Amino acid sequence: MEERERVGAGLIEMDEVFFECVYDQVKNVPAGSVCTYGTIAELAGYPKAAREVGLAMSRVQRAWNLPCHRIVNAQGTLAPTYAFGGKDKQRALLEAEGVAFLEDGAIDLAHHRWPPTGEPEQLALPL
Numbered sequence: 001m002e003e004r005e006r007v008g009a010g011l012i013e014m015d016e017v018f019f020e021c022v023y024d025q026v027k028n029v030p031a032g033s034v035c036t037y038g039t040i041a042e043l044a045g046y047p048k049a050a051r052e053v054g055l056a057m058s059r060v061q062r063a064w065n066l067p068c069h070r071i072v073n074a075q076g077t078l079a080p081t082y083a084f085g086g087k088d089k090q091r092a093l094l095e096a097e098g099v100a101f102l103e104d105g106a107i108d109l110a111h112h113r114w115p116p117t118g119e120p121e122q123l124a125l126p127l
Helices: 016-027 037-042 050-059 087-098
Strands: 005-006 010-013
Touching: 016 037, 016 050, 037 050
Parallel strands: none
Antiparallel strands: 005 010
8 A cells, every 4th residue: 555645735655766865865964964854855855744754764774874863853852762772872873973962952953954054955866
């Protein structure tokens, strides 16, 4: 059965094309930076599909070696406790890359958000 999720005014199909587009963008997030689910959705060409990006992240297999720990919510808080072996594990991975946290435990997005311009641009796929 196909998975479908209502997003904005239309439906998106969460198929292999969607997942590939999301994972291609996740690969681009450099060490020492984080990106939000919503920004990954925009960069992948699926604006307003932040929840679907979260689903895509939950399906990543360790063997794929994707830097999923660099994808966070819009407030800069860490993933739920079941992801990455828990929040402490995700935090340790990010801190090892030089990501700073604020006193409230959120990531300092002002210094570590990627892309740094604040407005994502569609990344070109190789021809």
